[in-house]
Amino acid sequence: MCLGIPGQVVRWLEREGAFAQAEVEFDGVRRVVHMACVTEAELGDYVVVHAGIAISRIDPTEAKRIFETIAEWGDDEGWRPLSPDPPEASQ
Numbered sequence: 001m002c003l004g005i006p007g008q009v010v011r012w013l014e015r016e017g018a019f020a021q022a023e024v025e026f027d028g029v030r031r032v033v034h035m036a037c038v039t040e041a042e043l044g045d046y047v048v049v050h051a052g053i054a055i056s057r058i059d060p061t062e063a064k065r066i067f068e069t070i071a072e073w074g075d076d077e078g079w080r081p082l083s084p085d086p087p088e089a090s091q
Protein backbone atom coordinates (compact mmCIF):
# COMPACT_ATOMS: atom_id res chain seq x y z
CA MET A 1 0.00 0.00 0.00
CA CYS A 2 1.22 3.49 -0.81
CA LEU A 3 0.36 6.48 1.31
CA GLY A 4 0.38 10.09 0.14
CA ILE A 5 0.52 12.78 2.80
CA PRO A 6 -0.83 16.32 2.32
CA GLY A 7 1.50 19.25 2.74
CA GLN A 8 1.22 22.97 2.13
CA VAL A 9 3.34 24.72 -0.51
CA VAL A 10 5.28 27.46 1.29
CA ARG A 11 7.97 28.43 -1.23
CA TRP A 12 8.74 27.72 -4.86
CA LEU A 13 12.39 26.90 -5.61
CA GLU A 14 12.03 26.15 -9.33
CA ARG A 15 8.69 26.52 -11.01
CA GLU A 16 9.26 25.38 -14.60
CA GLY A 17 9.53 22.01 -16.30
CA ALA A 18 10.72 18.61 -15.20
CA PHE A 19 12.90 20.05 -12.43
CA ALA A 20 10.16 21.98 -10.63
CA GLN A 21 10.67 21.97 -6.86
CA ALA A 22 9.00 23.64 -3.90
CA GLU A 23 9.35 23.69 -0.17
CA VAL A 24 6.33 21.96 1.34
CA GLU A 25 5.37 21.98 5.02
CA PHE A 26 4.11 18.88 6.84
CA ASP A 27 2.95 19.58 10.41
CA GLY A 28 5.70 22.17 10.94
CA VAL A 29 8.42 20.24 9.09
CA ARG A 30 9.55 21.57 5.72
CA ARG A 31 10.86 19.40 2.90
CA VAL A 32 11.88 20.01 -0.71
CA VAL A 33 9.38 18.23 -2.97
CA HIS A 34 9.51 17.46 -6.69
CA MET A 35 6.58 19.38 -8.24
CA ALA A 36 6.65 18.56 -11.98
CA CYS A 37 3.20 16.90 -11.78
CA VAL A 38 1.56 19.93 -10.14
CA THR A 39 3.28 23.04 -11.48
CA GLU A 40 -0.07 24.86 -11.28
CA ALA A 41 0.04 24.80 -7.45
CA GLU A 42 0.23 28.20 -5.79
CA LEU A 43 1.69 29.24 -2.44
CA GLY A 44 -0.69 28.08 0.29
CA ASP A 45 -2.13 25.23 -1.80
CA TYR A 46 -2.16 21.69 -0.42
CA VAL A 47 -0.53 18.90 -2.41
CA VAL A 48 -0.47 15.15 -1.80
CA VAL A 49 3.13 13.93 -1.61
CA HIS A 50 4.33 10.36 -2.04
CA ALA A 51 8.04 9.47 -1.94
CA GLY A 52 9.06 13.12 -2.29
CA ILE A 53 6.88 13.76 -5.34
CA ALA A 54 3.73 15.91 -5.28
CA ILE A 55 1.16 13.84 -7.16
CA SER A 56 -1.95 16.05 -6.94
CA ARG A 57 -3.45 19.24 -5.55
CA ILE A 58 -6.27 19.02 -3.04
CA ASP A 59 -8.53 21.61 -1.47
CA PRO A 60 -8.13 22.63 2.20
CA THR A 61 -11.29 20.74 3.22
CA GLU A 62 -9.92 17.46 1.86
CA ALA A 63 -6.52 18.14 3.46
CA LYS A 64 -8.23 18.68 6.84
CA ARG A 65 -10.18 15.43 6.46
CA ILE A 66 -6.95 13.52 5.73
CA PHE A 67 -5.17 15.14 8.72
CA GLU A 68 -8.06 14.09 10.99
CA THR A 69 -7.92 10.52 9.67
CA ILE A 70 -4.16 10.31 10.24
CA ALA A 71 -4.62 11.66 13.78
CA GLU A 72 -7.18 8.91 14.46
CA TRP A 73 -4.61 6.28 13.54
CA GLY A 74 -2.60 7.31 16.58
CA ASP A 75 -5.50 6.72 18.98
CA ASP A 76 -5.49 3.65 21.22
CA GLU A 77 -8.14 1.99 19.07
CA GLY A 78 -6.57 2.97 15.74
CA TRP A 79 -3.65 2.00 13.57
CA ARG A 80 -0.23 1.66 15.14
CA PRO A 81 3.06 1.65 13.27
CA LEU A 82 5.23 -1.43 13.47
CA SER A 83 7.98 -1.38 16.05
CA PRO A 84 11.32 -0.12 14.71
CA ASP A 85 13.03 -2.97 16.57
CA PRO A 86 14.12 -5.88 14.39
CA PRO A 87 12.22 -9.14 14.92
CA GLU A 88 13.76 -11.74 17.20
CA ALA A 89 15.72 -14.40 15.36
CA SER A 90 14.00 -17.77 15.48
CA GLN A 91 16.04 -20.66 16.81
